[in-house]
Amino acid sequence: MGTTATHNGIQGHVLHRDDEGSRLGMWLFLFTEVILFGGLFAVYAVYRFLNPEAFHAGSGTLNLAFGAVNTVVLLTSSLSVALAISAIQMGRRKHTLLFLYLTLILALAFMVNKYFEWGAKIEHGLFPGTEHFFELPQGEAMFFYLYYFMTGLHMFHVVVGMILLSIMAVKVFRKKITSGNYVFLENSGLYWHLVDVIWIFLFPLLYLIK
């Protein structure tokens, strides 16, 4: 169980809940996620510096509309998860569930969008291993490696976030998460915001910088 003793004590050996501690733990975990992607951003920076023109060309082939729509979708989902937390604080269970469902639907929309975006690329043979790919200039191939790896890792985080939020929805439904005990939901919300923030960096790096 994620329960802990409070700062001042273990009277009668009853283990207390420590929401502050849980939140602190979650923030530390988010640090590690930021640094994980930070490593990728560093690699991106180095290769962009080495091949500026190729990255420019690579970025030009990405579909700005797909990226922009997904940015709006993710930002909105961040809003809805924040609203879900506000709702549980006020004890409005139904609203909490509604906002959680909305978040999940938006996350799904993001994934569907991504599926079509990747699908189009793969159809054009823009995928590591294809013949067309080997003909690309070196730097541009690197751009697409990074594109697939960064958005792929981000997508993995979206999926993890969706699983987390689904579990939270079940817990809210079963009244395991209430207005008096919502730190799990809060932490899942924090995770979802992180997924959002990373996309906010990926979008300009991959699509916008010309």
Place this chain on the structure above:
Amino acid sequence: MEAVNREPEYVNFYQVRKGIASWLFTHDHKRIALLYFWGVIGFFIVAVLLGMLMRLELIAPGPTIMDAGMYNAVFTLHGVIMIFLFIIPGVPAIFGNFMLPLMLGAPDVAFPRLNLISWWLYVIGGLLALGTLFFGEGPPDTGWTFYAPYSVKTGTNVTIAVLAAFILGFSSILTGINFIVTIHRMRCPGMSWFKMPLFPWALYATSWIQVLATPVVGITLLMIVMERVLGVGFFDPAIGGDPILYQHLFWIYSHPAVYIMVLPAMGIVSEIIPVFVKKSIFGYKAIVFSSLAIAFVGYFVWGHHMYTSGMSGTALIVFSLLTFLVAVPSGVKVFNWVATLYKGSVDLQPPMWYMLAFIFQFMIGGLTGLVVGSLATDVHLHDTYFVVAHFHYVMFGATGFAFIGAIHYWFPKIWGRMYNKRRANQGLLLLFIGFNLLYFPLFIVGMMGMPRRYYDYLPEFTIPNVISTIGSFILFAGLLMIIVNLIRGGMKGEKVGRNPWGGKTLEWQAGSPPSLYNFDETPEVTEGPYIYNK
């Protein structure tokens, strides 16, 4: 978790529940510590045997007991196991888990379930690493650093080994998060930050490194996996990658990781010395801040592993300067320990002997670190046995000795019995002689120019190598003696009370072995942890 038995009869944490499941799925920090203990010791023995095989191969020039390919695999596995499975988790996961809550006066760590998950990840990672021996194309032969582009090209089991390291890194991150939150939130009433013992302080600095550095190697290793599995070429120059970039990313983690290995060991020294000189530690705050300074500056020195890889002159000078800077807080600690001995009533029990051996060997290891930290000398010594001797003096001579010393120090607390102290001292003497005989000649042979990582060498290097191999036999005999003595002590040793050494930190107020929730009453602290002089 069930409530603690409040009958007059004392129930320790071993007796609360029985059965294998009660261990494998326990949330009790003490049981998890012991699970780690058996895992770590098991892997340690495997890696020691691999090391012995390497020394045996090097007893004479030319192929002795194995060929080049086999030797490459053996030194890679020796390194991977010793680093990722023994020395990184060793002190924090065993003694950190067992002692941190006790020393803080807390019933458990902040996230007991997460703690169990960390152990399971450790086991999975460890089994994957061992598995590379038995399936696929044979064990990896890249060295523990997995340098690209060879790690991307070789046909051996690099993918699995790298995945294992990734999983172990995850386990390490979770433990770090757990300890930071525990230290922030669960200190007992009255224990302000500067009344906290020094071992928790060392763990605190270590945990921050674990949390902030490990993800970098995580992503780097993932890139290696991607490159091998999907052909996504991040580091292979043939497809536009840069192998030097891999080295940077690798050492951005792996240099701070050196401090993950040594900082907790320094915490142990700061803990044991005051107990056996019956004197308050000299310069408590200096030790605290030097731990934090090491953790901080340690981030910015990774380039000193790459002096010969190709970097701008400015970068080289900056990295060398910072490397010298990071030696300062380590020196501060050594002076503090020695100053604590001054005018103390030194009681030469086995744990104290280990600490003296630690200081001696750490000084040799640390000062030779400055030799390879200087740009000009490093060009000569890079990739020679001098480097091998240097880091073994720090890793084994310091951390390894502190680890075994800590077993001897906390043995009565963990198992409730005392070992044979005479035998313990004899075992240490053998270990000490064997260790120095094994590694000191390597400094010399390194300066003579013998390169590391070859199964063969020129005939003029024979004599130091023979001495070194003889040293490895003595070291092994010492280890055996220590292990046998501890096992006998654990089974038949004399039972001890709560505080056999007369320590002042809180773990000595708990029972030996402690009860499930450690303390009968929540302890309260009113003064610092090492007040002996009244």
